Amino acid sequence: MITIDAAGMHYKELNRLIREGIGKGIKKFFLENVNGQYYIGDGIKGDDVVININGIPGNDLGVFMDGPTLIVNNNAQDNIGNTMNAGKILIKGDAGDVVGYGMRGGKIYILGNAGYRVGIHMKGYNEQLPIIIIGGEVGSFFAEYMAGGIIVLLGLNDSDEFDSEYFASGMHGGTIYLRKKIDFSKYSKDVELYETDENDMNFLKKYLIDYADSFNIPSEEIMGKPFYKIVPSSARPYAHLYTSA
Amino acid sequence: MTKSSFSNIQSEYLALIDHNKCVRCKRCIQNCGWGTYSFGGDKILADHSKCVACGRCYTYCPEGAISIVKNPTVIRENANWSEGLIKNIWRQSETGGIVISGMGTTFKYKKYFDHILLDACQVTNPSIDPLREPMELRTYLGKKPSRLDVDLDENGEAVLKSKMPPQIELQTPFIFGAMSYGSISLNAQKAMALAARALGIVMNTGEGGLHDDLVPFGKNIIVQVASGRFGVHRDYLNSGVAVEIKIGQGAKPGIGGHLPGEKIGADISRTRMIPVGTDAISPAPHHDIYSIEDLRQLIYAIKEATDYEKPVSVKVAAVHNIAAIVSGIVRAGADIVYIDGYTGGTGAAPNIIKDHVGIPIELALAQVDERLREEGIRNEASIIAAGSIRSSADAVKAIALGADAVAIGTAALVVMGCHVCGKCNTGNCSWGITTQRPELVRRLDPEVYGERLYNLISAWSHEIQEVLGAMGVNSIESLRGSRERLRGVELTDAELKALGIKHAGL
Numbered sequence: 001m002i003t004i005d006a007a008g009m010h011y012k013e014l015n016r017l018i019r020e021g022i023g024k025g026i027k028k029f030f031l032e033n034v035n036g037q038y039y040i041g042d043g044i045k046g047d048d049v050v051i052n053i054n055g056i057p058g059n060d061l062g063v064f065m066d067g068p069t070l071i072v073n074n075n076a077q078d079n080i081g082n083t084m085n086a087g088k089i090l091i092k093g094d095a096g097d098v099v100g101y102g103m104r105g106g107k108i109y110i111l112g113n114a115g116y117r118v119g120i121h122m123k124g125y126n127e128q129l130p131i132i133i134i135g136g137e138v139g140s141f142f143a144e145y146m147a148g149g150i151i152v153l154l155g156l157n158d159s160d161e162f163d164s165e166y167f168a169s170g171m172h173g174g175t176i177y178l179r180k181k182i183d184f185s186k187y188s189k190d191v192e193l194y195e196t197d198e199n200d201m202n203f204l205k206k207y208l209i210d211y212a213d214s215f216n217i218p219s220e221e222i223m224g225k226p227f228y229k230i231v232p233s234s235a236r237p238y239a240h241l242y243t244s245a
Numbered sequence: 246m247t248k249s250s251f252s253n254i255q256s257e258y259l260a261l262i263d264h265n266k267c268v269r270c271k272r273c274i275q276n277c278g279w280g281t282y283s284f285g286g287d288k289i290l291a292d293h294s295k296c297v298a299c300g301r302c303y304t305y306c307p308e309g310a311i312s313i314v315k316n317p318t319v320i321r322e323n324a325n326w327s328e329g330l331i332k333n334i335w336r337q338s339e340t341g342g343i344v345i346s347g348m349g350t351t352f353k354y355k356k357y358f359d360h361i362l363l364d365a366c367q368v369t370n371p372s373i374d375p376l377r378e379p380m381e382l383r384t385y386l387g388k389k390p391s392r393l394d395v396d397l398d399e400n401g402e403a404v405l406k407s408k409m410p411p412q413i414e415l416q417t418p419f420i421f422g423a424m425s426y427g428s429i430s431l432n433a434q435k436a437m438a439l440a441a442r443a444l445g446i447v448m449n450t451g452e453g454g455l456h457d458d459l460v461p462f463g464k465n466i467i468v469q470v471a472s473g474r475f476g477v478h479r480d481y482l483n484s485g486v487a488v489e490i491k492i493g494q495g496a497k498p499g500i501g502g503h504l505p506g507e508k509i510g511a512d513i514s515r516t517r518m519i520p521v522g523t524d525a526i527s528p529a530p531h532h533d534i535y536s537i538e539d540l541r542q543l544i545y546a547i548k549e550a551t552d553y554e555k556p557v558s559v560k561v562a563a564v565h566n567i568a569a570i571v572s573g574i575v576r577a578g579a580d581i582v583y584i585d586g587y588t589g590g591t592g593a594a595p596n597i598i599k600d601h602v603g604i605p606i607e608l609a610l611a612q613v614d615e616r617l618r619e620e621g622i623r624n625e626a627s628i629i630a631a632g633s634i635r636s637s638a639d640a641v642k643a644i645a646l647g648a649d650a651v652a653i654g655t656a657a658l659v660v661m662g663c664h665v666c667g668k669c670n671t672g673n674c675s676w677g678i679t680t681q682r683p684e685l686v687r688r689l690d691p692e693v694y695g696e697r698l699y700n701l702i703s704a705w706s707h708e709i710q711e712v713l714g715a716m717g718v719n720s721i722e723s724l725r726g727s728r729e730r731l732r733g734v735e736l737t738d739a740e741l742k743a744l745g746i747k748h749a750g751l
Contacts, residue, residue, distance in 0.1 A: 083474045235523045
């Protein structure tokens with residue numbers, strides 16, 4: 001275990017200390033007074049490495065990460081879990097724009113809201129199944145080009161509003177679960193909405209319980225409402241657009 | 246709408262068989278990836294509509310019995326309404342599709358390289374014979390320090406104190422341009438990897454990830470990160486000598502790419518890390534890069550992930566404001582900027598983009614070099630020029646216009662038998678280059694074509710040495726950005742100004 005006081009520290013130094021620590025076999029990190037440092041967790045490896053972050057981490061948190069767990073006790077900024085391969089990121093507040101861009105594996109749990117461009121080009125591969133669960137709402141351009149994985153939008157504030165334009169446009173893989181029914185037809189022509197069945201809920205249950213436990217919320221509260229799922233109409237949305245010269 | 250099967254488009258070529266010479270060995274049937282030939286019981290039959298003039302059949306016909314000719318049936322000539330335009334209208338009215346094709350534009354724009362002449366020594370300074378004297382082509386790509394700090398050791402010898410930023414060492418100023426596994430076959434990539442290793446240069450994975458078979462070639466590979474992030478993970482970033490962020494491509498500036506699902510077999514799926522059969526869609530922009538500041542963020546995310554040990558390259562298409570764009574890219578922290586001119590190749594792109602978007606590499610290069618010098622940041626990044634470098638002459642002119650090295654793509658494929666038929670998008674390449682059909686890929690022997698690539702680059706390197714010797718310099722370094730050694734012919738004042746060169750005679 002190691003505590004690093006990040007006050008006034010450049011990201012290069014902070015991340016070097018983390019990489020060095022992991023190299024020495026340290027498993028548990030506490031970062032104090034983090035204030036906007038970029039790239040925390042960039043490209044680090046180790047399934048049993050846990051980094052607790054107090055303060056507000058900067059952009060590209062967990063970019064290219066491959067296994068460790070990052071716990072943010074506040075809000076976080078843009079590009080969380082960018083091109084992440086494996087691991088887990090918990091945000092106990094709100095997240096900025098571009099969550100999980102091109103993410104291939106691992107989990108991102110956000111207690112609050114997330115910004116624009118969440119889950120763009122997320123993709124699954126073999127046993128790698130990226131999962132994003134968001135407690136609140138999301139902005140526009142949600143799940144564009146989504147190619148795989150799971151995104152769950154809980155909308156725990158229970159508002160019936162949904163204000164995300166360009167919803168899942170170009171989606172061609174993966175599944176989005178919503179804890180409220182929206183008239184999605186005005187948002188995207190590339191997807192279809194279904195009611196969830198028992199299989200869906202059995203599959204989701206373990207992740208929802210994991211999410212609830214991570215944030216100390218009663219899981220019954222989350223699962224007390226029906227879920228809907230959105231899947232792409234086609235794995236090849238643009239196949240018929242072209243003709244060969 | 247009811248679909249009509251009748252097409253106005255006639256066969257472009259005729260596959261003519263001399264049945265007196267033909268011994269019915271059926272090699273043409275095997276060799277043609279397009280299904281042009283079939284056996285009609287007693288003789289070979291040809292379906293002309295399928296022929297693309299890729300040249301495979303007659304190259305492998307043991308009797309020389311095949312000739313491919315342009316269909317003499319004319320579409321009435323009209324300089325305004327060309328055959329290509331008329332056919333595209335038919336094609337699009339029959340399908341409703343965006344017309345796509347492979348390779349670079351087929352439009353006849355002015356090729357500036359062909360209007361630039363090189364200097365040579367006469368009397369006032371001696372030329373050098375490269376056969377007898379050393380002629381340095383070694384090139385280092387990467388950021389060069391703006392100052393060097395030197396210490397003296399106890400013997401009074403100078404010792405370099407400054408730490409050099411990471412560099413790619415090339416034995417000759419050529420690299421193989423980015424062509425992904427998916428757009429080309431694994432055997433085509435292997436041929437380039439073998440040649441790159443033998444030559445001491447590098448190839449580029451393109452955006453399709455790094456196949457396991459190429460991992461041992463890491464010292465000769467640049468790995469690419471494009472908007473689809475296919476196969477990108479921390480080990481991938483660390484597996485080559487440099488990482489390239491692909492923003493744009495000369496053949497299709499500003500647009501993304503779709504590798505169709507039918508090309509995503511098990512092996513490509515594993516390399517790209519996406520499911521079998523799904524379209525591999527590269528969004529037009531990187532959705533984490535909407536500004537120069539965002540680009541800086543990704544550049545440094547990669548530097549962090551590679552512990553600052555690898556140069557980061559940024560590839561862009563040559564577009565109108567390229568000088569300002571490259572200045573921004575250099576300030577964002579790129580160690581190498583790869584500029585791809587509008588005649589560059591592609592596995593597939595809409596013709597509307599390929600034929601009408603972008604600017605010539607020659608003009609882009611001259612403007613970029615000039616701008617970076619003016620701003621005092623030319624040393625901050627190396628420049629790679631690409632976009633149909635067709636010969637060592639193009640390469641040497643590009644270097645004199647300001648490039649550190651050039652990249653070749655189409656020329657490398659031509660080595661492998663490519664006849665530039667432009668049908669890469671169909672996946673039927675008879676030469677086993679731009680196809681994933683196993684029976685076609687198998688025929689491209691990486692060893693054979695690796696050696697031919699080696700031969701080509703060696704020959705071009707020798708030619709560059711000849712030119713350098715004639716100009717009286719003994720290092721490619723001395724020619725870099727030396728536009729005084731270039732003169733223009735048949736160019737307007739505006740063109741000469743953009744190129745930063747004088748007219749011949751002046």
